[in-house]
Amino acid sequence: MSDVVRVLVVDDSATQRCLLQSILKPAGYQIDTASDGVEALAYVKEHPPQLVVTDLKMPHMDGLQLVREISQLQLNVPVILTTAAGSEMVAAEALHAGAASYVPKAGLGRLLLTTVRRILELHKATQQNQSLADCLSSMTIEWKLTNDQSLVPNLIGRVESILEEVANYDQGQQMQIAMALDEAIVNAIVHGNLEVSSDLRRIDDGQPYLDKIKERIAMKPYCDRRVVFRLQVSRNQATFTIRDQGPGFCLEDVADATDPANLEKEGGRGLLLINTFMDEVQHHGGGTEIVMTKYCPEIPVEIEA
Structure with missing residues (x-):
């Protein structure tokens, strides 16, 4: 049980x-x-x-x-x-x-x-990653990912472990960071590297969407593309940079990610979650790079009487 x-x-x-x-x-x-x-x-x-x-x-x-x-x-x-x-x-x-x-x-x-x-x-x-020791005050680390989405939860688990060593996020903030990273990395893989449109999700319960992903994972040039993920974390903040090798997109063509009216729109759901859960979000490289920052709450300082 x-x-x-x-x-x-x-x-x-x-x-x-x-x-x-x-x-x-x-x-x-x-x-x-x-x-x-x-x-x-x-x-x-x-x-x-x-x-x-x-x-x-x-x-x-x-x-x-x-x-x-x-x-x-x-x-x-x-x-x-x-x-x-x-x-x-x-x-x-x-x-x-x-x-x-x-x-x-x-x-x-x-x-x-x-x-x-x-x-x-x-x-x-997140639950399985316990704080290690009082160790680090800052860290920068970079991963180069294939287009295998099954790697993403393990990567985020590793990121959570690092954040616990360095930063001061509570469990709710850790979960929100995990959700934003999941959306951003999967978007970079599926919509960036594999160039699969979210419009396919609306057809036949999304099966054409899954079929197109499976097809392009094994097809050139898509299969050779990588997603670069960089984490920069200090006591004060964490910055996450995700860059794909796809053709990019026009930001003006994407629904306003800060508008709650886009909650019901399939294509804008991921960006709305990212913008809600992160403190700062920037797009670079014609849509091939997203930079997200999450600030840390200050740790209360106990003053001895």
């Missing part, structure tokens, strides 16, 4: 709870349910699940307040939001408050299971 992954589904609609269960349960997850944030918070305190999937608009305690409570209590349980059209501003606020990601209700069938699996992988990698 220790290997069973428990997911708490929170929604005031019984129909919606059944839908979420029908997506997640066949994948082997144990599903528990709650009908509002109050019930969910009590459950998380008593029986912490590995993950919470929650609606935003609910009576008694909505999804935003639930995210805030879980974050403030440092319960270390990642939360995924399910968002409906019209809830963009609240969803963006919840991401800032500590939610790990979101899935538009219009795309639950395509995106929910993939998002759940990815967050659980990243959360496990």
Whole structure:
């Protein structure tokens, strides 16, 4: 039973709870349910699940307040939001408050299971990396990655380990950094090096998208391209530079990544998460390089009386 992954589904609609269960349960997850944030918070305190999937608009305690409570209590349980059209501003606020990601209700069938699996992988990698010793005050390290997406969680786990040695991020911030890095590195591989359009995700439950990725991983010139990932970290901040070898893109053609209205747009989802979770984001090289910075909270200094 220790290997069973428990997911708490929170929604005031019984129909919606059944839908979420029908997506997640066949994948082997144990599903528990709650009908509002109050019930969910009590459950998380008593029986912490590995993950919470929650609606935003609910009576008694909505999804935003639930995210805030879980974050403030440092319960270390990642939360995924399910968002409906019209809830963009609240969803963006919840991401800032500590939610790990979101899935538009219009795309639950395509995106929910993939998002759940990815967050659980990243959360496990974060949990397994314990602080080593008081060692480093700064570090710069660079990796050159192939287009194998299965390497990304292990890389992020290594990055988390380094951040724990040097910086002062809490668990919520570590999870947000992991999500932003995952989006940026996968974007560099799939959309940069392999030149696969996210529009293919909308066709036949995304199968053409997966087929095109598999095809181009073994096809020249795509298979020879690499993603360079550089980490620069000090006590005060971490800067992540990701550069692909694709043709780049026109930034003006991409939806405004800071506009919450793009929560429901498939193509802008990754950039919105990146811009929400990082303090500074810059694009260079005609879209082939992204530089992201996350500042560290100051460590309180105890003054002896």
